[in-house]
Amino acid sequence: MSRGRSSLTLIATFCSAEAVSMAGFALVPSLLPRLSQQWSLSATEAGWLAGIYFLGYIVAVPVLVSLTDRIDARRIYLACAALSGVAMAGFGGFADDLWSAICWWWLAGLGLAGTYMPGLKALTDRLPVAAQSRGTAFYTATFGVGAGLSYLWIEVVQAALPWPSLFAVAAACAALALLLVWRGVAPAPVLATVRATGGHWATVLRDRRLLAFCGGYFGHNWELFGFRGWLVAYLTWLNASMPHPWTSLPGLIAALATFLAVPASILGNEGAHRWGRSRWLKSVMPLSCALALAVGLAGELSRHLLVPLILIYAASTNLDSAALTAGLLTETAAGIRGTALALYSLIGFAGAFVGPVAFGVALDAFGRNSQAGWLAAFATLACGVGCGRWAIGRLETSPSGTQPP
Template identity: 35%
Template sequence: MRFRSSGYTPLMLMAQTGALLGFACYAVVLTTLQEEWQLSNLESGLIASAFFFGYMLTVPLATALTDRVDARKVYLVGGLLATCGLLGMAFFAFNFWTALIFMAMNGAGLAGTYMPGLKILSDRIETGDLTRHIAFYTAFFGIGTGFSYLCSGWILNGLGWHYVFGIIALGPFSAFLIVLLLIPSLQHEKWKGPINIRLHDIFPVDKWKLVLQDKNASGFIFGYTAHSLELFASRSWIVAFFAFCTVVTGETFFLAATTLAGVINFFGVPSSILGNEIALRIGRQKWVCIVMLTSAVLGILLACSTGQSWWLIFALASGHAIFIMADSSTLTAGLVMSAKENIKGAAMGLHSLMGFAGGLLGPAIFGFVLDISGSRASQTSWVWAYVAVVIWGVLFVIYERRNGWGSKASR
């Protein structure tokens, strides 16, 4: 079956949605496993961070390979790896250490699908505005994670946490099948003969130096790091936060905590797409700075809202999610458009690596601050935990504005 170049985007959006279904499984079962395995908040955060650790270990190799071979091949391996990680959590995880292993495997699988999936599109789209295809692709991160919260919550309530991981494993496996059966190979393979991947191919430090020497490109990368730290910390702990709010207020929310988290994630989809359109008009750097400062304010207000009415908590959580995602596609599209063609693959790899380094740190920082500032049962601890993850975006804006990154818009 053959599609026009623009027809690959809907297929890759479907595949990405399936590949991301395992993203929020652990966030949904976090409190359940914390009680069953007697985990501290730090240990709970570290398991969430293990997902991003696996991603970080794998993404340099995955992106290096996309510069040598058709990214489709990398994607297929990633889909299978994520499936195995989720099945491992379902059938073999029984404590902190085993969960670390299988969550890292799940994250490694995502590394083989997310950026390689974007590379599949950029290699095949010949007409139209590539930045808009990128905007839709990055925005669908919210669709996949939203469905992940919803489906995981429904399965947890009906069957238990083992089934959450076991059934959700069908998601990345369906992504594997979509790419295998519906995305054709490139007509001209990038690399002929044996593929010799050396250490400097996996960690192309020389190319990364060239990327970082470009103030415009490096700004998008560091911005993405701060963005990801806040984003993934919030997504890892939002269900537990809603559960805490329910206990404090004694008032039942109009939806289950997992369903609320899923609905809120869906708001990020139009936010990311519209954010990219606004950025094209007022300048990417200016838009990123506005969004990060607004997101920080909303995050702190959300943390302070415990004990208030559910509608106020929901409104602030929605606003925070919207502004976290409002610069997501802008940061990625800005990096793709600003990086030079001969190092674009390495630039995308560094972008993803740094972003998920933020994702690795975010949940662990959040859990650590909860522990040292009191406990998960203290409102003050939640405020400090949110401050600890939103402050990085504020520091980024201050630093980059002083260094002139926001003074000239990237068109």
């Protein structure tokens, strides 16, 4: 019983810290209409601002996450939670145009690289094997909780505070996350692993099953973060073209859409357990692809129909999330799991960078103020998850080389 309670306490601590640390996650997506107007940004420039967060992530993640095979991931988490706080404070205090904003938002993404997957590694290193899959599902689902809360509090507070003050609040929340892990999680001994991380990288790069999961995660993140990066802007455009109570509070709808990630991700992992991971992923990813196109085509619908369709689509984008991550973890031996997670994050969050940028480029190409432009933009999301489905199709033909002992 005490071991079970200890596992639950660990999961609760890391999930709470993750949710709090993500208070600033939706600041740029939520403020994108305002910042675009204030700084006279094109849709492509706005897409770069939304996506640069994930470029910072992918620059740092190979180093930071692979280091967790050699040092306690808790140490990396604490340092990067502090860095996130500095980046949020710097954006609020010093960003006054596109390029300064890009620099600070890139740094915030680097902070995420040292908290999200290292947090997962620190958690799974401390959990018994039997609890790791479901612990992973709850932790990855909490990403959606944190993102949803971020949209929600920003929607509620932004009318009362100037936007730089919102970043100060996010910086304080990053400090709180640091405190939660520092006080609530004991240090762990250094793992006895091979010190030559180049060997680790060679091992994971040869494993085609792990690469298939990485490709699936690339497509998942392309779709998910392209959608989240532009959802508030899309709802704001819809409300300007046809005012309606459903779209008058775009941050609230974005929060609801993001909260749906939690049950969808957990149910997705359970579905993968019941029906088989490969079969599940190859079913839900085409569903999400079709719904992306449906949302793009449905802009002329009554808002009573369109907004529920957006929420259904939002849920579908997360049916594969925990199933992909848990699949990678169960396919990887403990000694190289940090390196495998580093590659997974690197490839996956490259998709998170591509998604918002491709969305903005399509908008500029086909018309930011036309339904055709938004349809083209949503079609880029369908392309992203289609790439992920293609990668997952390689699972059946790919032998595994890093099965856990």
